[in-house]
Amino acid sequence: MKPWRVLITRPAADSAVLAALLAEQHIYSSSLPLLDIQALPETPEQRSLMLNLDRYCAVIVVSKPAAVLGLQRLDQYWPQPLAEQHWFSVGAGTGRILADYGLSVSWPEHGDDSEALLALPKFLDTINTSDPRILIMRADVGRDFLAEQLRQRGAQVDFLALYRRRLPVYPTGTLVTRIQQEQLNGLVVSSEQGLRHLIELAGEAWPTLASLTLFVPSPRVARIAQELGAQHVIDCRGASNQALLNALNAHAAPTV
Incomplete structure (x- = not known):
């Protein structure tokens, strides 16, 4: 063969x-x-998102670069992360980066996409509040399906764009x-x-x-x-x- x-x-x-x-x-x-992963400079608006991290019932990290760069921001503003903060990742590789840092993180056992996360019982339980606010750490552009689905369920969704992806020359x-x-x-x-x-x-x-x-x-x-x-x-x-x-x-x- x-x-x-x-x-x-x-x-x-x-x-x-x-x-x-x-x-x-x-x-x-x-x-x-x-x-080619290129980190983005922090804006005043992004700084505000990180300073108010405790207002979110869930933080979603969609990729390994987002995890690495997001943890750098976390180190800067929250050297002692909130014990009750719920973190979620789309895939296991990203989740392990967050878990190794010491965060309480969950991810789907089967599937590495937004659809799988939306079916995760713990995620659904976490966002089942009267006024869910969710932060998504990701690239500057990406698929909006997850945010659209969450907004349809009454959630307020903010993006924290940490990097851009370019085709190398x-x-x-x-x-x-x-x-x-x-x-x-x-x-x-x-x-x-x-x-x-x-x-x-x-x-x-x-x-x-x-x-x-x-x-x-x-x-x-x-x-x-x-x-x-x-x-x-x-x-x-x-x-x-x-x-x-x-x-x-x-x-x-x-x-x-």
Whole structure:
């Protein structure tokens, strides 16, 4: 059986961890980060949000960069975090960063998306107050589904934008050359923005690369990928390293 040879596209540090895990399983990977994380300067409005952190019944952290940068802000304004503050994350990786810091944090056991968090009983119990106020720590732009759903339920939602995600600058043809030279037969993206950056970097070559197997983290991203022309999409049912490994082991690599 032909082995998988995949392109991983997470930020450099995350890709290094994933590559080591795949290597242990004798799966070849090549790293080409498609998300460059740039911390944003703090604004007066953001400072006010942090100083009034105790007014929120729940704080949601949507990614690892948001967790790291959010904890830096927390150190600055709340060196002794409120014991009763409820923290939630969309995924286990993000949640563990918060838990290692000492926060009381919960996350869905199954699923790494907003839909899974909205179904989490502890989260629903936490926001079941007369005037729920929720803070979401995230990038400067992102999916608004979670906030929209919470507002429909009567919650006041504020955003704390901690970073921006940019496509790193690569020489023209880098993506195609990498795939051809290393004979890669699979592409891995961990978010919608990662998918869009992949297509942007591919440029005119995307119709050709779209025939490669594409691993995505959720049904929503799978649907978007198919709408954008991807022909063979595998939903990993999560953005974690283990979710990708499970998907690679569950599906045979193409024979040609």
